Amino acid sequence: CALAVASWLWATRLQTAAPGPPTWPLLGNVQHFLKQPVLLEHAADLYKQYGDVFRFYVGPKLVVVVTKPEDVKRVLVTTKWQERDPYFLGTLRKVTGNGLLINSGEVWQRHRKALEPTFHYTALHRYLDTFNKEVCLLSERLAAMGGQESDVLPLMCLSSLRITMCALGGMEYDVVEPDQYQQQQLASEFIGFLKVFQATMFRPWKAINSLMWMSEDGRKLKKIIGMAKDVTNRYLAALRVYNTKLEITSHFSSLLLEEKPEMQEMDDKISDEVVTVAVTATETMAGALAYALSALGLYPEWQVKAQQQLDEVFGEGGDFLRPATLEDIGKLTVIDAIVKETLRLFTVVPFLPRIIDEDIPLAGGRYVAPRGCCVAVASFLTHRDPDLYPEPDKFDPGRFLPGGSATSRKPFSYIPFGAGSRVCLGSSFATLEMKVTLATLLRQFTVVSGSTRKDLEHTLFSITAHPLKGFRLSFRARKEQSL
Numbered sequence: 001c002a003l004a005v006a007s008w009l010w011a012t013r014l015q016t017a018a019p020g021p022p023t024w025p026l027l028g029n030v031q032h033f034l035k036q037p038v039l040l041e042h043a044a045d046l047y048k049q050y051g052d053v054f055r056f057y058v059g060p061k062l063v064v065v066v067t068k069p070e071d072v073k074r075v076l077v078t079t080k081w082q083e084r085d086p087y088f089l090g091t092l093r094k095v096t097g098n099g100l101l102i103n104s105g106e107v108w109q110r111h112r113k114a115l116e117p118t119f120h121y122t123a124l125h126r127y128l129d130t131f132n133k134e135v136c137l138l139s140e141r142l143a144a145m146g147g148q149e150s151d152v153l154p155l156m157c158l159s160s161l162r163i164t165m166c167a168l169g170g171m172e173y174d175v176v177e178p179d180q181y182q183q184q185q186l187a188s189e190f191i192g193f194l195k196v197f198q199a200t201m202f203r204p205w206k207a208i209n210s211l212m213w214m215s216e217d218g219r220k221l222k223k224i225i226g227m228a229k230d231v232t233n234r235y236l237a238a239l240r241v242y243n244t245k246l247e248i249t250s251h252f253s254s255l256l257l258e259e260k261p262e263m264q265e266m267d268d269k270i271s272d273e274v275v276t277v278a279v280t281a282t283e284t285m286a287g288a289l290a291y292a293l294s295a296l297g298l299y300p301e302w303q304v305k306a307q308q309q310l311d312e313v314f315g316e317g318g319d320f321l322r323p324a325t326l327e328d329i330g331k332l333t334v335i336d337a338i339v340k341e342t343l344r345l346f347t348v349v350p351f352l353p354r355i356i357d358e359d360i361p362l363a364g365g366r367y368v369a370p371r372g373c374c375v376a377v378a379s380f381l382t383h384r385d386p387d388l389y390p391e392p393d394k395f396d397p398g399r400f401l402p403g404g405s406a407t408s409r410k411p412f413s414y415i416p417f418g419a420g421s422r423v424c425l426g427s428s429f430a431t432l433e434m435k436v437t438l439a440t441l442l443r444q445f446t447v448v449s450g451s452t453r454k455d456l457e458h459t460l461f462s463i464t465a466h467p468l469k470g471f472r473l474s475f476r477a478r479k480e481q482s483l
């Protein structure tokens with residue numbers, strides 16, 4: 001029966017004239033991705049071999065990959081509902097439920113509208129105290145490494161998780177989970193999830209739930225889901241108590257409380273949004289920051305430039321380590337350029353998969369992506385296109401400094417946060433968090449990278465990109481006063 005169904009699916013698969021690797025009956029190109037872990041380099045190789053638009057099959061499923069800004073715009077900006085491909089997000093859905101990432105149509109629109117004011121750049125000043133306080137805690141933990149080299153991704157994940165949940169809920173994260181060990185465990189599970197996600201992405205048979213749950217990956221996934229559910233329930237319970245006591249008025253917590261939480265259905269929707277925000281914010285932020293710090297370790301000339309500007313803005317007196325204000329951050333043009341260049345060169349969300357509900361002409365009409373297929377915008381390849389960025393593999397924040405080549409870039413050539421209606425909800429929040437973190441850490445430490453550039457490029461192909469060997473960094477005190 002299974003063979004008959006698979007044969008029928010294969011015979012009726014969608015087709016395109018776009019080039020791609022030879023396929024095997026029933027399997028498509030799955031055999032290319034069977035050897036774990038699958039690396040982003042695999043996709044880069046296909047791009048080198050087949051060009052700006054190419055296709056591959058996961059079983060009978062057609063995936064068309066686009067990279068050029070014109071095609072990016074055509075796929076991401078439409079008047080129709082934008083839907084992420086449910087096949088690729090199936091594993092994520094098991095953790096986040098039907099939150100913003102997964103939803104589409106009117107439900108997505110209503111929830112997006114309700115959450116947008118929370119993340120609008122005019123609301124960010126409310127989160128600055130939390131950013132400063134939590135980054136101080138991160139500094140203490142990094143200082144406790146005593147200058148030894150270590151993979152900092154778990155620490156970065158914990159810091160990002162705490163920042164998001166504290167800032168948005170207006171309460172200490174320790175209220176939700178007082179046990180520091182458990183906090184670190186949960187943050188580390190986010191990294192484990194990336195591996196499970198990747199393992200299931202190219203194994204179409206794992207889309208069948210019964211097979212999935214029987215596997216080792218399924219068991220890991222169950223553990224992650226259990227932990228996420230437990231923390232979310234405790235977070236919501238604490239939010240309800242603290243909101244009445246402390247009269248916190250953040251949009252996020254009032255949204256959670258206004259939606260009649262006594263109804264089970266509402267409870268599920270709310271908890272789905274909480275997990276979605278936690279998942280989307282935690283490992284994207286952790287990865288982006290760890291890439292930025294690693295790049296500064298590898299290219300110390302940019303670290304020195306950033307530190308010189310920090311010395312100018314914060315002075316070198318006794319209050320050098322004071323909390324950063326929005327005014328300070330506005331003056332840090334070098335850190336701004338470092339953040340932008342990091343997000344270009346190390347695109348943390350490397351693929352934006354869409355299921356399309358009409359035929360889309362691509363590459364100036366040379367090919368057509370047929371209705372119903374998955375079109376994946378490979379933003380990490382767009383960002384390394386030599387036609388768009390001269391010397392694309394070079395880490396050169398100068399291109400984003402006033403007058404730099406990237407300041408007059410082509411529309412849709414810079415898309416670290418996506419584009420169109422499904423653009424990242426937290427982009428302003430994320431950018432400010434990155435700047436405050438870098439401004440705080442670089443005032444105190446000189447960062448040295450034990451990971452080579454090659455290590456950073458050796459990246460797991462998953463929902464977010466992280467180097468297989470982690471981010472090996474050490475932090476050395478810059479000045480006596482910071483000790």
Ligand code: HEM
Nearest residue numbers: 100280281284285288349352416417418422424425426430
């Ligand atoms: C450097 C950090 C981050 C990066 C690089 C990033 C990147 C992205 C990208 C590329 C998308 C769009 C994916 C697509 O088009 O399919 C996205 C969506 C999203 N991001 Fe982020 N993100 C970051 C941080 C955050 C933070 C801090 C939050 C929340 C506090 C957040 C919340 C979301 C949500 C909720 C969506 C789904 C939006 C929707 O579908 O309406 N992100 N992110």
